[in-house]
Amino acid sequence: MDNSLRKLAVNEKARIISITASGEMSRRLRDMGLVPGTDVEVVGRAPLRDPVALRLRDFTLTLRNNEADCIMVEKLEGRHV
């Protein structure tokens, strides 16, 4: 089922289906490796629950919740990223 990245809980894994952002924001996300087909894992949230920290392609990235809204994902059950 498609969901936005924001809905994921810490330690949940998912695969990116599409990026709904446009312009500079979308370019920035892609340059950092967030492209459809990529597997990501939510590894943490900042003390105020925002931003969120993701693990993908062997590195850790942080995003704000409203940016995570632009990333549509499907949850992966119990799989390593």
Added chain:
Amino acid sequence: MSSTATIALAGNPNSGKTTLFNAITGARQRVGNYPGITVERKEGTVSLDDSKINVVDLPGCYSLSAYSQEELVARKVLVDERPDLVVDIVDATKLERHLYLAVQFFELGIPVVLALNMMDDASKQGLRIDRQRLSALLGCPVVETVARSGQGKQELIRQALDHAKARGGVWEPLRISYGPDLDLALERMTELIEAAGFMTNRYPARWVALKYLEADQEILAAGQELGGPAEELVALVRELREHCRKTLNTVPEAIIADYRYGLINSILRQKVVSHETTRSERIDMSARLDSVLTNRLLGPAIMFGVLYAMFQITFTLGDIPMGWLDSLFGWLGETASAVIPAGLVQSLVVSGIIDGVGGVMGFVPLIAIMFLMIAFLEDSGYMARVAYMLDRALRVFGLHGCSAMPFIVSGGIMGGCAVPGVMATRTLRSPKEKLATLLTAPFMPCGAKLPVFLLLIAAFFSDNQAQIMFTITLFAWAMALLVSKLLRSTLIKGDPTPFVMELPPYRLPTLRGILLHTWERVWSYMKKAGTVILAVSILLWAAMTFPGLPEESATKFAAERQAVAATVQDEGQRLAMIETINNREAQATLRYSVAGRIGSFFEPVSQLAGFDWRTNIALVGGFAAKEVIVSTFGTAYSLGEIDPEESASLSNQIAADPAWNQATALALIIFVLLYAPCFVTVVTMARESSWRWAIFSTVFNTLLGFGLAVIAYQVGSLFLA
């Protein structure tokens, strides 16, 4: 025979690029700025056999798009300076992501040597990388390095030199297929570009076409100015964009990124990387550290603990060498007084130069220790966590998690400098958040304001120094945040920008990297002390010395002294009376001088905040450089003092002065914290934004500081009364 070659070091931030640069060039480096912008330019040299190699350290970037100034600069250096070769430094443990930049170098066509850095980490993680296979698949030499120990740097230089020679400066752009739709358009566009010679003196034709598809702002603007086929290209892109939206529900730039990652994955899948151990067995140090250091409750507590510990360490440790320097300059002053006959020259050397420069140099240890710790936090990766943890809070005030850095560098945890702080705002992508940050960063208690606070605290609040300093810092943050909120909801309104940021893995910084970093900062502070502040000290000394008292007043004081000498019998009493007269004369001299007149002119207004004319002189001097405030007090008080052997410190003198009380001290602390940034900062602000904003901050900050100082003084006086 000797030959020279130029190689550029490129790589993602946190790829170990700077460490490798330091390892290769050692101390033979020059640090400067790219003209017009403030991205740092580092260059160095290294010799191998008969060749002298210039090494340019490109700013760290993730891509060659026009997203940040760093990326634009990297691109500009490559196409305009055409180095013989690019050494692309990639983190071997993050090959997939780091090759994204490499692929773009291949597309540009410049000769590349790939440095597989952090091989020690890779083997620790059980990663095996087939270097030969990777080299064959990428079509470029691949060298394994460990930047921290310098391992592999010799081979890297040799390979770079050989490859540069073999390629002979010829660029061979890699042609990547982007699928039938894009390829067709790219071909047509490339033909158009080639036929018109459109920007082909700088970039390969297909690369220009790609940038048009990626809607690259810089290339589009340059193209529009050139004319030629620009309009036709834009029309073609518009057509393709519409086609992609209709048939694939995506945009060309997304397709381009997909294919680039696709290419990287297809290469890596050909048995290039293998894991010796399964990932689940691997203990990820950084993840474990993060579960504590960015923990919901522990994280902020540890963060404030770390910041508070930095004060304590700086003050306890810095105190010792500061005492030595203090004694050194005291001794220098005494020696100069003894050697040089009394008069204008002695006054210039002792009161102008030694006191002025000594006051500044005395703080070098403090700054060195502070930067040592900041460099450690930055290089260890903790600073990025601070930005991560603070982003949500900073966003409330219209700022960005990355605003924390400029604030901290400016003195947010004390002892920084607004000049590098303002420069650090360039990492902020959004012009609005950047502007708000750079306008409010100078509120922070920078290293130059510290002496003023230390002086006043020692004189009036000596019981709890550290607590008061901590309160000052919290107050500075509160002001910076509130003013930023005010600006972001009035003059610089607008939506927040993306916070896409890498959290680099924790690592123990190299001693060399930290020392180099600290030395650069301390040296630039000392240079400032040696030039600007020396000049200002002399200028202020002159302003406080000339014009001298008119003949008749001088004669009057001389007559008074003679009268006392003739009439008063008791020696102790006589000396005391003469000293009082001398003090009055010195006071009158200062008041009669140019500086005294300026100070007196503003006194009716500044009196509202409890500042007398002498404080006004110091504050005017402080606009040139905040360090000058204390040295001006020093000069002013040593001019007003008869006995050069008098050992009472400046703070004792001020404490004893009836014109001063705790309310005055508080008002002055507030005013110094907030008023106009120093001249160097103003110039830097103008360069980072515009003169309009720089002047705005000068006027606005002074008014704000004065308003609050008046309130503090008036309310404080009520309590004291």
